[in-house]
Amino acid sequence: MISERNTEGMEILYDNYSSALYGVINRIIQNDEIAEDVLQETFLKIWNNFSQYDAGKGRLFTWIVNIARNMAIDKVRSKEFSQNQKNHSLSESVSSVDFNSHAAYNPETIGLKEMVRKLEPEYRQIIDLLFFGGYTQIEAAEKLNIPLGTVKTRSRAALMKLRVQFEKESIL
Amino acid sequence: MDVKDYISSGVLELYAMGALPDSEREEVEKMCASHKEVAEELKRVRAALDGYASAHSRNPRPGVRSELMDKIKTGKGKVVKFGSPYELTYKYLIAACIASLIISTFASVFFYQKWSEAEDRYVAIVNERNVMTQNLNMVKYEYDKINHDISVIRNPAITTITLKAADSTKYYMAHVYWNRYTKQTFIDISDLPMPAADKQYQLWAMVEGQPIDAGVFEMGTDAGMQKVKQVMNAEVWAVTLEPTGGSGSPSMDQMYLISKS
Numbered sequence: 491m492i493s494e495r496n497t498e499g500m501e502i503l504y505d506n507y508s509s510a511l512y513g514v515i516n517r518i519i520q521n522d523e524i525a526e527d528v529l530q531e532t533f534l535k536i537w538n539n540f541s542q543y544d545a546g547k548g549r550l551f552t553w554i555v556n557i558a559r560n561m562a563i564d565k566v567r568s569k570e571f572s573q574n575q576k577n578h579s580l581s582e583s584v585s586s587v588d589f590n591s592h593a594a595y596n597p598e599t600i601g602l603k604e605m606v607r608k609l610e611p612e613y614r615q616i617i618d619l620l621f622f623g624g625y626t627q628i629e630a631a632e633k634l635n636i637p638l639g640t641v642k643t644r645s646r647a648a649l650m651k652l653r654v655q656f657e658k659e660s661i662l
Numbered sequence: 663m664d665v666k667d668y669i670s671s672g673v674l675e676l677y678a679m680g681a682l683p684d685s686e687r688e689e690v691e692k693m694c695a696s697h698k699e700v701a702e703e704l705k706r707v708r709a710a711l712d713g714y715a716s717a718h719s720r721n722p723r724p725g726v727r728s729e730l731m732d733k734i735k736t737g738k739g740k741v742v743k744f745g746s747p748y749e750l751t752y753k754y755l756i757a758a759c760i761a762s763l764i765i766s767t768f769a770s771v772f773f774y775q776k777w778s779e780a781e782d783r784y785v786a787i788v789n790e791r792n793v794m795t796q797n798l799n800m801v802k803y804e805y806d807k808i809n810h811d812i813s814v815i816r817n818p819a820i821t822t823i824t825l826k827a828a829d830s831t832k833y834y835m836a837h838v839y840w841n842r843y844t845k846q847t848f849i850d851i852s853d854l855p856m857p858a859a860d861k862q863y864q865l866w867a868m869v870e871g872q873p874i875d876a877g878v879f880e881m882g883t884d885a886g887m888q889k890v891k892q893v894m895n896a897e898v899w900a901v902t903l904e905p906t907g908g909s910g911s912p913s914m915d916q917m918y919l920i921s922k923s
Contacts, residue, residue, distance in 0.1 A: 642672030
């Protein structure tokens, strides 16, 4: 559909995923205006590179979330961005997500938000650093002042906790 | 490594979150390809992360949708094909810098050659001009001299006296120009042999039978018309060869020219 460069397909994709991508991007960038720009750039990249999506390797959602995530992280690390946002780096604002303000009142995500909110702070922190902060495992270990092995085991534990909850509620 | 240990190590979670270096990433992909359980586990980890991402959902401003669709329809979206737009901008900037460096290098060489040629031509022209200035000055000097000589001859107060060889076998000749008002006297040699280094020709005016010194004069091709001493009134003019500086009285045996009065 989209691979044929059908703009209607793009509209459907936007309607289905824009709030999830905007949420991820805004979580990383923490600035509505820049996040909107990156959201547009992300969809343009998806539009231009759709042929690279391999359905055999994973879900479409995983693929586009990673594109959005990478573009937002690149943006945060760009010189232009760091000049404008000196007092607002992600590492400082990690684990300070407000799930209530500006939230998308989408019934499908209300349960998810509730579960993420219940997640232990140290679990949220490790996922936020690695997944949204773009930290490598070594950088995360230094940042949190924990051994490299602990980064691995804590990541595993955090995602296991999420999975158990998600699977129990059969949300996924 | 045991597959169960591998799964529980946390490496798949790090892989899904993009926190692994390239070398370890490849290893995970190999493990997924060779072990179905690993691939299944990764799928579930990813699903959990997708859920985590979705939990942050926020609706973008409604206007963003139409802005984006406009960009896609007008084809503007194609610009961001590879990398971030800033990366692309830098690439273009660097390419532009290199291109302008190459162009300016070639331009420098080209203009240096042009400049060298122009410099050479300029030096040649300056030299030519100097030669021409010298020639002009020479011509001007000669013109002034000749003009002066002619003005002397043309003066109606001038009397021209022709002097011829005292020895009739020779063809020596000179002219004396005498102004009867100012008494100024000039001599113009047409033909006389060059004297020895210690000798000089001297002009004499015979006034009432007495020889009066009218001065010595130079010889040479560019000597031209020469001014000598003022003389009152002469019946006869004569030229004798005397020691350099002239004598008080003429050496009659050394008479070269005489006027027939």
